Amino acid sequence: MLQDYIPVLVQLIAVVAVAGGILGASALVGKKRPTREKLSPYECGSVPVGNARERFSISFYLVGMLFILFDVEAVFLYPWAVVYKSLKWFGFIEMFVYIAILLAGYLYLWKKGALDWSR
Amino acid sequence: MLAIFYMAAAVAVLAAMAVVFQRTPVYSALSLIVVLGALAVVYLLLDAPFIAMIQVIVYAGAIMVLFVLVIMLLNARPEEPTRGSRFAHWLGVPLLIVFLGEFSYLIFRRFPARAAPSAADASPEAIGHLLFRSYVLPFEVTSILIVVAILGAVVLAKKQL
Numbered sequence: 001m002l003q004d005y006i007p008v009l010v011q012l013i014a015v016v017a018v019a020g021g022i023l024g025a026s027a028l029v030g031k032k033r034p035t036r037e038k039l040s041p042y043e044c045g046s047v048p049v050g051n052a053r054e055r056f057s058i059s060f061y062l063v064g065m066l067f068i069l070f071d072v073e074a075v076f077l078y079p080w081a082v083v084y085k086s087l088k089w090f091g092f093i094e095m096f097v098y099i100a101i102l103l104a105g106y107l108y109l110w111k112k113g114a115l116d117w118s119r
Numbered sequence: 120m121l122a123i124f125y126m127a128a129a130v131a132v133l134a135a136m137a138v139v140f141q142r143t144p145v146y147s148a149l150s151l152i153v154v155l156g157a158l159a160v161v162y163l164l165l166d167a168p169f170i171a172m173i174q175v176i177v178y179a180g181a182i183m184v185l186f187v188l189v190i191m192l193l194n195a196r197p198e199e200p201t202r203g204s205r206f207a208h209w210l211g212v213p214l215l216i217v218f219l220g221e222f223s224y225l226i227f228r229r230f231p232a233r234a235a236p237s238a239a240d241a242s243p244e245a246i247g248h249l250l251f252r253s254y255v256l257p258f259e260v261t262s263i264l265i266v267v268a269i270l271g272a273v274v275l276a277k278k279q280l
Contacts, residue, residue, distance in 0.1 A: 002120065005163060009123075056191050062276035064188045068181040069265050069272070075173055076258065079247030087251050094255055098262045105266035114273050 062114055073102055124164050131157035143197045144190045148183060155179040167241040 041048050076098070084091055109115055134153035141147040155178045162171040250258050 002164070002166075005168075055194050056188075058192070058276050061185075061188050061192055062272055064184045065272040065276070066269065068177075068185055069268050071177055071181040073262070073265055075177060076250070076261065078172075079169065079243045079250055082243045083247035083251065086248075091251055094251060094259065098259055101259070101262040101266060105269040108266075109269060109273065112273055112277060114277060 059117060066109065066114070070102075120164065124161065127157045127160035127164070131161070142200075145187065148186050148190060151186065152179050152183055155183070169241060169243045169246050 077095075080087075080091060080095055087094075131154050134150045134157060137150035138147045138154065141150060155174060159171040159174040159179070162168075162174055
C-alpha cells in the first residue's frame with residue numbers, strides 16, 4: 001500500500017533537489033552587488049509605500065475563516081465520492097441534505113454581504 | 120520504512136523547536152507548516168492515507184491561513200526576550216530534566232516496544248463506508264456545526280448585521 005506513494009516520495013526528492021540546487025547554485029556562483037535599490041522590497045515594480053506591519057481589514061479574517069469552513073465541507077466529499085457508486089441513491093440524498101444545509105449558510109453569508117468586499 | 124519514519128520524526132521535532140525558538144511570529148507559523156507536513160508523512164506510515172491528506176489540506180492549508188491572519192490581525196512584532204526570572208533559570212532546567220526522566224521511564228515501563236497493532240483499514244473507501252453506513256447522523260450534524268461556525272464568524276467580524 002505504501003508502495004503507491006513512492007512517486008510522491010520521488011517528486012518530493014526532486015522538488016527539494018531542484019529548489020536547493022537552484023538556490024545553492026545561485027548563492028555559490030551568482031554575483032552579489034547589492035545596491036539600495038536592489039535591496040528594497042519588491043512590490044510589483046512600484047515604489048513601496050509605508051510600513052508593511054499595519055493592521056489589516058477584518059474582512060481578510062472573515063474570508064480566511066469561511067475558507068476553513070468550506071474546506072472542511074469539501075473534505076467530506078472525498079470519502080463520499082470514492083464510495084458513491086456503492087451507496088446508490090442513499091448516498092446521493094445524504095450528500096444532498098448535507099450540501100443543502102450548507103447552502104443555507106452560504107445564502108446567509110451572501111445576504112449579509114459577508115462576501116462583499118466593499119461593505 | 121523505518122528510515123523514513125525517523126527522518127519525518129526528526130524533521131517534525133526540529134521544526135517544532137524552530138516554532139518555539141523563532142522570535143518572529145511569522146517564522147514560527149512557517150515552521151509549524153513543516154511540522155504538520157512531517158506529521159502527515161507519519162500518518163501515511165501508520166497506514167492512514169486519508170488522514171495524511173486531510174492533514175495537508177486542512178491543517179497545513181486552511182488552518183495555517185488563519186494562523187497567519189491572526190498574526191497579521193494582532194500586528195505581532197518580533198518577540199522581545201524578557202530579562203528572565205532567576206527562579207526559572209535555576210529551577211526550570213533541573214525540573215524539566217526530572218520531568219522528562221519520569222515521563223520516559225513511565226512510557227518505556229508501561230508500553231514496552233512491540234509491533235504496532237495491525238491497523239484498521241483507514242483507506243478513503245473504508246472511511247466513506249463507515250461515514251455513510253454507521254455514522255450518517257453525525258455526518259449530517261457536521262453540516263449544522265459548520266453553519267453555526269459561519270454564523271459565529273459573521274457575527275464576530277461584521278460591524279453591522
